[in-house]
Amino acid sequence: MQLPSPRYDQSQVLVIGDVMLDRYWVGETSRISPEAPVPVVKVNTTDDRAGGAGNVALNIAALGAAASLVSVVGRDEAAEVLRGQLGAAGILTDFQVSVDKPTITKLRVMSRHQQLIRMDFEQSFGPDDCSKFADKARQLLSGAGVMVLSDYAKGSLANCQALIAAAREQQVPVLVDPKGSDFSRYRGATLLTPNIHELEIVVGACPTEQVLVDKASQLMQELELSALLVTRGEHGMTLLRPNQPELHLPARAREVFDVTGAGDTVIAVLASSLAAGYSLPEATGLANVAAGIVVGKLGTATISGPELRRAVGMERGVERGVVSVDQLLIALEEVRQQGEKVVFTNGCFDIIHAGHVGYLEQAREQGHRLVVAINSDESVSRLKGPSRPINPVERRMAVLAGLEAVDWVISFSDDTPEELLRLIKPDVLVKGGDYSETEVVGWEIVKAYGGEVAVLNFYENCSTTGIIEKIHETS
Structure with a gap:
């Protein structure tokens, strides 16, 4: 049951x-x-x-x-x-x-x-x-x-x-x-x-x-x-x-x-x-x-409500890894009771490369727990074109969940994670790239409840598009 x-x-x-x-x-x-x-x-x-x-x-x-x-x-x-x-x-x-x-x-x-x-x-x-x-x-x-x-x-x-x-x-x-x-x-x-x-x-x-x-x-x-x-x-x-x-x-x-x-x-x-x-x-x-x-x-x-919800969540295996929205909210309630800081980032993460790994490690350093939200297959296609994603969402989530820096992975079907941000209310919203703070999608949502927004640099010469182009060249 x-x-x-x-x-x-x-x-x-x-x-x-x-x-x-x-x-x-x-x-x-x-x-x-x-x-x-x-x-x-x-x-x-x-x-x-x-x-x-x-x-x-x-x-x-x-x-x-x-x-x-x-x-x-x-x-x-x-x-x-x-x-x-x-x-x-x-x-x-x-x-x-x-x-x-x-x-x-x-x-x-x-x-x-x-x-x-x-x-x-x-x-x-x-x-x-x-x-x-x-x-x-x-x-x-x-x-x-x-x-x-x-x-x-x-x-x-x-x-x-x-x-x-x-x-x-x-x-x-x-x-x-x-x-x-x-x-x-x-x-x-x-x-x-x-x-x-x-x-x-x-x-x-x-x-x-x-x-x-x-x-x-x-x-x-x-x-x-x-x-x-x-x-x-x-x-x-x-x-x-x-x-x-x-x-x-x-x-x-x-x-x-x-x-x-x-x-x-x-x-x-x-x-x-x-x-x-x-x-x-x-x-x-x-x-x-x-x-x-x-x-x-x-x-x-x-026993408290959060204590019981955490116990139920552990039975579902939500200590870390791929989770639903409900499971994530249970897990976050528990870590916040312990005073831990929650970091949130998002992206397509179609082909995981060294740039992603380094960026996620930097993101985790902004707090205690890292939530990674990734675009669904339909969302990636709308953003990147009909030939993408290369890897379906289940595989992308599985790879991310295996990284040491990542605590929880969740998918979303909209083009932006704004609805997730309203639900999760992370302490820190992180984005990688050459952006100003106000160019990060969802920055105003996070700032409104007192959260932080951080922009981190991607590793140079590391991109999914570049990897795909090189594969096409060699083939």
Whole structure:
């Protein structure tokens, strides 16, 4: 399956569920306590992160989508920390405040990238603590493309049916990250995302693929689900839909460092992708790539839209070489985040000669990355005459892509690269020849957004026309 380059700026997702504060105390250990056989941690760093439904919302916001969050917190300092962090990420929070229970907080003591102990501060919420959830959901659903129920079995989703009914009234898909042994609470949802252990608690052991498919199919029928996505750790994930063949995606992680919050990332990418209009298989593929990234990070983590697009781009092989416009834009977004300077040049490059090689090396020296745009065959014929090009565009691009100085090669069919310049917005536009700056095609486009224009000299006695004329003479 060819994954799309995901864009989430038009996605809006409503998240409802159990929010918590993940608190980390980090320090060095160099001795054992004289009071008990436990390590002594000298804490030198503290870190607070939104967890649970809060982490789902943060993942959605990091992707570039709009996120709203409905949850319940206590009247305490942890709630204020959550409001501050989530608000800073642009997330609209609508919290119901419990009068007698604290904000759920999980404290982890870390040393040398290892958890030594986790302490949970929590009390399960009751119906009174989340009595306003359905009303809050109805108010926020009108602008949402997808609703996520993030269930951590802390009590805030005791009345899932009212929330699912509210979403169905407005024809908004409902995605559920489930917990517990009774999935009937989620009847009528669009998609459930249990891990394999959670699924087996409900349906029994699934020792073979066929047993998994059969039991999952029966569960979907009983609960009136449109789909079931089972995450399976090192075995990847499997998407199951009624009357359709299962879609199995292998795990993408190169190194598993910490699985904390990986399920939050999966459902966040699924929801954002569906809200953006991608198909369920495409959304699943993107979520699988995202999961492979996030498990390589420490603690409750998110991934950004550019990070995901770069990972998808690497699968397409766009680290360098011949690319499409979409692939190039993904690659440039990543290098610009690293502060790298993008150089652009263009030409026919019909027969690559020493002059071209020297010129391209000089062009690359103007920045960090070099994009070479070459005229299509039809464009070359219009500019050079019906006998040109000598080499078709695929061969010209292949040769250019093999040069050390060149990062990306792209073709264009117009007579000038002006449309490409408007899209790419290079930091430096380079042209070779005896030109003034204002004679370079596209100079005014580049100057308008603050870019530079550079004119480099071609090597003397090196030209494609001269090479062709000499071949004719010798023949």
